[in-house]
Amino acid sequence: MxxxxxxxxxxxxxxxxxxxxxxxxxxxxxxxxxxxxxxxxxxxxxxxxxxxxxxxxxxxxxxxxxxxxxxxxxxxxxxxxxxxxxxxxxxxxxxxxxxxxxxxxxxxxxxxxxxxxxxxxxxxxxxxxxxxxxxxxxxxxxxxxxxxxxxxxxxxxxxxxxxxxxxxxxxxxxxxxxxxxxxxxxxxxxxxxxxxxxxxxxxxxxxxxxxxxxxxxxxxxxxxxxxxxxxxxxxxxLYKSPAEIALMQKSCDITAKAFKEAMSSSKPCLGENQIFAEIDYRCRMQGAEYLAYPPVVAGGSRATIIHYINNNQLINDGEMVLVDAGCEYHGYSSDVTRTWPVNGKFTPQQREIYEVVYSVQEELIQMCSSLPTLDALFESMCYLLGKRLQEIGLIGIQPSSEYLMKTAYQLCPHHVSHYLGMDIHDTPMINRNINIAPGMIITIEPGIYVCEKNKSLPKEYQGIGIRIEDDILITVNGPVVLSRKCPKHIDEIEKIVCQNQ
Ligand SMILES: [Mn+2]
The missing domain is CATH 3.40.350.10 (Creatinase/prolidase N-terminal domain)
Known part of the structure; x- marks a missing residue:
């Protein structure tokens, strides 16, 4: 090391x-x-x-x-x-x-x-x-x-x-x-x-x-x-000490619990500002100094705007909300994204896209065991997203992996990972083309954003924006998901959100 x-x-x-x-x-x-x-x-x-x-x-x-x-x-x-x-x-x-x-x-x-x-x-x-x-x-x-x-x-x-x-x-x-x-x-x-x-x-x-x-x-x-x-x-x-890892774990635990509370208090016609306030309140009540960045709380098709931070609309019945938030705990930041339906039930189209993003994210986390570069993870994300969307018939049957990656990149125009620590985009002078190594903490955050203008996908999918983001500690024994306490599986999310309906 x-x-x-x-x-x-x-x-x-x-x-x-x-x-x-x-x-x-x-x-x-x-x-x-x-x-x-x-x-x-x-x-x-x-x-x-x-x-x-x-x-x-x-x-x-x-x-x-x-x-x-x-x-x-x-x-x-x-x-x-x-x-x-x-x-x-x-x-x-x-x-x-x-x-x-x-x-x-x-x-x-x-x-x-x-x-x-x-x-x-x-x-x-x-x-x-x-x-x-x-x-x-x-x-x-x-x-x-x-x-x-x-x-x-x-x-x-x-x-x-x-x-x-x-x-x-x-x-x-x-x-x-x-x-x-x-x-x-x-x-x-x-x-x-x-x-x-x-x-x-x-x-x-x-x-x-x-x-x-x-x-x-x-x-x-x-x-x-x-x-x-x-x-x-x-x-x-770039390499976190045991004390820093403990701080990062706590920062992620606080954020995960705040997300859980925000999910369980979700219901149709809630304001984006109210979900923001819930997460801010829950983080501070657990000892975080403040949120680590202006959170994205994007209901409905606003989730396709990557940096939407106005957070001033109401979220209708049948719509999902994408929340990208994290807290700063004694100088250490967490950065988590979840997307859930405010009425507690994914529509068939929302479920289809969610499952694609979920399975790709899980696969990318597993890939961290072989210590790839962040850029390699990005390429894998594009390829896997393309492949999965092709499997469910949402993008055309074209044999080349280049075609799949290009199409996926149009649906997910951001990188899949960054280093995380005291800053959200931590250690920006470290290139994303170096192999990850034990002691580093990174995010894994694939997404699919079908803009309403995107006519290449059927109408029912237009306006769907989903991202799932976790914070990952790299260890000699493989990746550890620091934000693992934040609900992610469809069944778990539906159960938590439905409690309040
Ligand atoms: Mn991030």
Missing amino acids: FIKSVKSLTSFKADLTLRKLCMNTMNAPKSKRCDSNFKRNFGQPSFNTHPHLIKEGEVTPFITKSEYQDRRCNLVECILKHAATNNKEKSHVIVIPAASKQYMSDKIPYVFRQNTEFLYLTGCQEPDCCVVITAESSGQLCTTFFTRDKDEHAELWDGPRTHPEQATDFFGVEQSLPISELDNFLKSYRKSNKNLMLWYDFLTPVQNSVHKVISDYISDSRNQKCDNPKSFIHRLR
Whole structure:
């Protein structure tokens, strides 16, 4: 497997010149570290303040300080390996900023969502911070955490921030500084380390002030080499740790239960907004922070619009509803789709198409045992959909598999899979042409969408849109369907929905 433990890298000595700048609490007297003021001032839940969420030793639920340290070590190891074969830089400085708050209108914020690269490496949930990892070819590394500057007035309005004197111990890093020191820090590091590579994602700035510091820093020295660390982080994020798998399982369990409730409360003439509200409510009641994306709740022929999110129509008797929804649970996302008739009974045509999608999805899940690429799964989906539709006489008898695939692609114009994790479309820098491997989590989501304009199929099928999507963990013993608790078989769905009729 790609990730291996590099615990040896964690023992090192931080640069002494940087030590002078830092405010280190690791050696502070215990009485000071545990006083009530110390407890109160973190900018995010901690074991002391939120014992119902966080166990001792964890920075975020399920994920310990040492797991975050390992992630940073693994990143440095990848970068050093890359540097050893590609260039001669002796020192590396990796800069990963936190996201900034976004506003919908004057002083009215959107729900804050952290930059997932930053969250993955630190566990910090506060905006406008930054982490800098410096590493030398010898393997020595030092993590410096930059927190927001103290601001009593802002903290009165927005709640406490984690201050530099607390952050070192809290996040398990080597040192912490106020973010106003970032500029000085980078310049002083460059002074003492001449042959230096800067790793920073210049293409997608997530925090304006850090981006300005980096821009000025680069324009200061024409020779400064800079590269994007994102693909290295994505290669690590692709493989989930046991703690991450536990979080993903819980995220899927929550979503599955919410779907079950939404199915059992379905009835004709229900509004799409009401099904949305049911799923949102059930997810939050089970501890999810929010839905992972605007859900698709598409009744009737609206299900053939892949990204339909208006969710403002009524669903008539005899129609199905396609629901694509998932929650975010402590930073980990689930992504599930089910389609069911709101009156609890599939019509013969709905049943026919549902059974095609269902059998193809089951077959694709089984195929994961042989560790194909996601692109290969997509090709298989097109071929299998075409074949099944031909078997039930819905597409013409033409011998070529190319014809089947082309016709199927017209009925399912989206890919069948993506990587899943902290983000819904997780690790997008990882190509879908690599073989899947144990530790990865992917979706399997075939569908058939017969637009009302599509006159190549009989009228009774026009307007039918069905997708079935599950979240799959790849293991050495084969695929594990994390979303298995979500009803999927026709009999099970009919039974649950009918209970309410
Ligand atoms: Mn999906």
